[in-house]
Amino acid sequence: MAEIKCIRDLLKMDLDIPGYQRPYKWNIRNIVDLLNDIGDAINDAETYGSSFKYRIGTIILHRNKKGKMDIVDGQQRIISLVLLLKYLEPSFVCSILNIDFTNKVTQANIHKNYRFIEEWFSLKKEVKRKYLDAFEKILEVVVISVDKVAEAFQLFDSQNTRGKELDPHDLLKAYHLREMKKYPYEMEHAVTKWEAKDTKDIRNLFKVYLFPVWNWSRGIKTKPFTAKEIDTYKGITEDKGYSYARRAGKAMPYFQITEPFLAGNDFFEMVDHYLWLLDDVQREMERNTAFEVFETILKKETGSVGFSYTRDLFYCALLCYYDKFHNFDELAVKKLFTWAYMLRVDMVNLGYDSINKYAVGEKNDRYTNSIPIFAKINVARLHTDIAGIHVKVIRNTDKASGEKWDWLYDKLKEINGLTGVSE
Structure with missing residues (x-):
């Protein structure tokens, strides 16, 4: 059974961590990413309205013989979210807090991460209420519950992602790499260039600049750039025989924000081009x-x-x-x-x-x-x-x-x- 739950409702469940689970290994960097992601979600909710939700990912649970819900997939996120909510709301109680963690690695990371959460909020006291509200109003998760442990592991193995859902630009990366499957060396070069970039810069490029400009140039109000909107940047293949596809092919290496491009390698070239172009524009304002x-x-x-x-x-x-x-x-x-x-x-x-x-x-x-x-x-x-x-x-x-x-x-x-x- 699959259902969408807000994070607070998830953490209220009678959860348990089975002995086969690995230690809790999330470190401070993971916590920083989590806090920043929640902060971005809060800002987006303020921008786009109360209907905005941020889905952290998928949790797989299995009902054990004691009637508790064993966490098959998602324990790293769940423990981290428990630490965060416990700090934000000291009176918060849940089944995870009753677990006696004996593993030394788990103990050390829980201690370090909780301490970091305290330090992080000591400089951001004004946002504590917003983060607390986000657990009920913004953050949600897909919870898959099964009765047979074999089914749980089958689902675990079939999951393509860990943690939060793939960002739109990551989905686009995968899509355009598939379009390049006949050219393995070009694929390798594209991946190397992509991985050298800061993913936050890529996310910001699409979210703040490219997607809004694409819409506004057409007289259309923009919306959040989510996985639902990635068709805008899937490009077009020359083998479609469309006139605009042939025109796009002949236009390279010249891009236009408002114009289509060829699927595959041109997507990676396009991202590279606009990261540099944005930098050029900003430097011109500083230097001229x-x-x-x-x-x-x-x-x-x-x-x-x-x-x-x-x-x-x-x-x-x-x-x-x-x-x-x-x-x-x-x-x-x-x-x-x-x-x-x-x-x-x-x-x-x-x-x-x-x-x-x-x-x-x-x-x-x-x-x-x-x-x-x-x-x-x-x-x-x-x-x-x-x-x-x-x-x-x-x-x-x-x-x-x-x-x-x-x-x-x-x-x-x-x-x-x-x-x-x-x-």
Whole structure:
């Protein structure tokens, strides 16, 4: 029987760890990854709403002769989650806490990991409540329960993953490697290049930049980049005979965020290309003296999540522009920067929902500018079409975000040569 449970409900079950299980070997690095993954899930839930769930993976259980549920697969995660919940809620009790762990490796790792959890939260006391709530409202797991131990081990052997579900980019990696099965050496080279990259950079590339830009350029509000969305990046094979497949083949090695590519090796080349292109765009803002005032704002720490969203929005727009025109025209960049940061000036509370609406040009009486900037870049013939867009710098005192962002508004006026005047 398989069912989806929130993590708190899982840990309430009468669980036991059978003697054949290996010691608890998760270390501090595993705990850091777990804490970061939960943190990302909390941020996504705040961004996309209460319906967002983060599935940690699959747990396989077998009912033993005593009526308890032996953990066949998932004990490392379960023990780690118990440690975390026990710290967050000292009164929490569960069957795992009653187990007398005699293995020295298990004892040492439990002690070290619990101590690290205490240290980690000592610097992040403000998020303890969010992490605790996540156990019931965000984090979930697939629980497979069987009555025969042989069935449990058969399921265990058939599992393709351990821990959390594969990330979308990992699924894409596997998909495109399969497309390269006729070319083993190219497969080896692709894997070597992929493994040399930081997986967090790849995840961030798709989540924050490529997938949102793909949608916004089509006038579509974006959504979380999950396994359900990977068809966008499966590419197309030349043997389909489609005209756009032949066109994509002839276009290489030139990529476009908004255009398809050939399945297989081109996927890995595409990821490599956009990691470098994003780095180029960010370094240009740091090094080009013409953009010093932009860089000062981009680097500013305000403690505002909305300010971070705005920075990402600007870099998305700049990446989309540079991807198409391959220049940093000062006027065009200024227009993109002003367009993005005027949204922060406009809004008292700026969440990702507003970013999403603003990016596609949805009209709102709070927005000074309702410009579908990504769609305009997508259809522009010349870069001057973007440089010529009229971006307003006006602050409606009846609807503005308050004095907190006065400094930003003044900077935008200065950037646009409007100091001392009203646009």
